[in-house]
Amino acid sequence: MLFCFTSSHRTAGFDLLDRLERGADAVIDAIRGQQAVTGSVVLATCNRFEAYLDVDLDKLELRDHAAAGLIDLVADAAQVAPDELRDGSQLIAGDAVASHLFSVSSGLESVVVGEGEIAGQVRRAYTAARNSGAVTHDLERLFQTASRTSRGVKNTTGLMTQGRSMVRLALDLAESRFADWSAVRVLLVGTGRYAAASLAALRDRGVTDAAVWSRTGRARSFALSHGIEAVPADGLTAAVASADLVITCTVSPALVVTRDIVSDALSGASDARRLLIVDLGLPRNVEPAVAEVERVELLDLETISLHAPLEELQATDSARELVGAAAAEFAAKSAERDVEPALVALRRHVFEKLDAEIARAASRDANGEIERALRHFAGVLLHTPSVKARELARDGDAAAFVDGVAAVFGVEAEDALGTIGGTIAGSVAQNNVAETGRETA
Template sequence: MLFCFTSSHRTAGFDLLDRLERGAGAVIDAIRGQEAVTGSVVLATCNRFEAYLDVDLAKLELRDHAAAALIDLVAEAAAVDVDELRDGSRLISGDAVASHLFSVSSGLESVVIGEGEIAGQVRRAYIAARSSGTVTHDLERLFQSASRTSRGVKNTTGLMTQGRSMVRLALDLAESRVADWGAVRVLLVGTGRYAAASLAALRDRGVTDAAVWSRTGRAQAFAVSHAIEAVPADGLTAAVASADLVITCTVSPALVITRDLVDEAMELTEEAHRLLVVDLGLPRNVEAAVSEVERVELLDLETISLHAPLEELQATDSARELVGAAAAEFAAKTAERDVEPALVALRQHVFEKLDAEIARFASRQDFGDIERALRHFAGVLLHSPSVRARELARDGDAAAFIDGVTAVFGVDPATTGATITESVAPRNVAEAGRETA
């Protein structure tokens, strides 16, 4: 059964999200160590921490126990208080998991509704899990469907093509502090995707003077590829002192810009110089006390999220309709899979009886004609139950068909040992005839 543990800007403060992000590695290891968890994909972004799990409920006492156990597991691994985590998170199960992931990957659950980065973040989380061998068949279906859905939302509504992002929202908030973007000296701290997105957004506003610093030594390569200046490893303080705007966007587990560093940097500047620091990192890149330094202003994710714009209702409503339809179709196909063992068992039962009858006539001269006729008849006979089984499954009544097969034919799908395939019975009479040709 599919579960999703989710803690996001909608349920938790950024302080809790920060601690979950810092403990992400430990959480992933703890999840993979659970016998009942057969597969997992962990998504960690600047405003959410989510674990999508395929759980074998047979290895747990109760479904409710699974929920409590998962929250306890994450709390212990991330070293956060379990009551705080319970209050700041949700646990989603069953068909609702698909609806949630499809909304997330389409940008409908983001701080900035319709942001474009989230689809790539979901895809990279799925690829990382595949590389680690933790993606089950059901998780594969789930994330492939999420990718198709987000593309459909983007292509149909245009919601994810309008340049919305945390980066651009942060720069919108900085607009009132900047008289002339062309005269602003910018320092980027970090060389990842957010750094590239930040630089592109800055250039759209007219910034021409930018430099980059990296704790990992990648500043030179980033600078060359983006035609900006590289700051040497030991030059961070001087670079902060010469900057008007500092944007941090690294995945460093430790603080990069500290109060002491900024104090030292501001001592090197003129009295009229002011500094704006934008922290897009999670875990937090900038020490909160930086905001207390004279002539320095700090915009962090929590502050930025409070100013997220309202949804554009028409595009958002259309996107939600598409997501709802995709989630309903995913649930229907999942329900169809629930009846497949019963269909396989029924088909196996019918053809075992057929083989026995054919054996009785094997010595007759017209045996070939008899066998073809009987096999065609068996295919035709199985067509209606197959169609009805899928209809019942889509209506949420798969158990009626499974119980009926057991009651009428004495067939137990759980004990047939049959292998489930994509097509468990001919879908129409013409196919039944072709199978016996």
């Protein structure tokens, strides 16, 4: 059964997301160490931390408390108080997992609705899990469908092709600080995808003077490939001193730009000199106390998210309709699997009888005509029950088919409906109701 643990900008503050990101490796190890978890994909972005799990309900201990158990597991691994995590997260189970992931991967749940980066982040999370052998058949189908859905939203609605991103939103907020972008000296801290996206967005605004610093030593190669200046490893303070705008976007687990660095950098600056620092890192790259330094302004993810435009960035109705249709189809195909054991049992029953009849008629069937006729008849006989079984499953009434096969043919399908899942799904559904609507400004 599919589960999703999710903590995002809709339910938690960025401080909690920051701590979850820092504990991501420990969370992954803790989840994959559980016997009941057969597969997992962990997604960590600048505004969400999610774990998609395939759980063998037969192996769960304390089944009635599965929802609380998962919260406690994540809290312990990330060293977060369970009550805080419970208040800042949701647990989703069953068909709702697909609906949630499809919305996430299509940019409908992002701080900036329709952002283009999220589809790639989801794909990389899935690929990493697959490479580590943590992806099951159900997770494979879930994430492959999510990828197709996000492409459909992008190609059909154009929602994800309009340059919407945290980077561009941050620069929009910085617009009022700079009269002439061509005169702005920019320092990029980091050399990943966000650094490249930031540089592209800056150039769109007319920035020509940019430099890059990296704690990993990749500044030179990034600078050469993007035509900007590379800052030496020991030159961060001097680079901050000469910058008007600093954008940090690394995945460093430790703070990179501290109050001491900024204070030293500005110690000899004139009173008129002002510095804007934009922290796009998660975990955060900039020490919050930097904002206390005179003439320094800090925009971090939490501040940026509070200014996300709403009306003009709302997803189109067609995008939500596409996601809804994809989720409904995924759920329908999942439901069809509930009747597969009963269908297999019915087919086995029919073909066992068929083979017995063919064996009895073998002496009178030199040309195989009787066998062909009987096999054709069996196929025709099974066609209507097969179609009806899938229709019932899609309508949420797979039990009617399973019970009917047992009543009419005396054929029992072993655990055809996975009845153990009902209790767990109900527990998590109640948790969802309790958690829905909790948002931290």
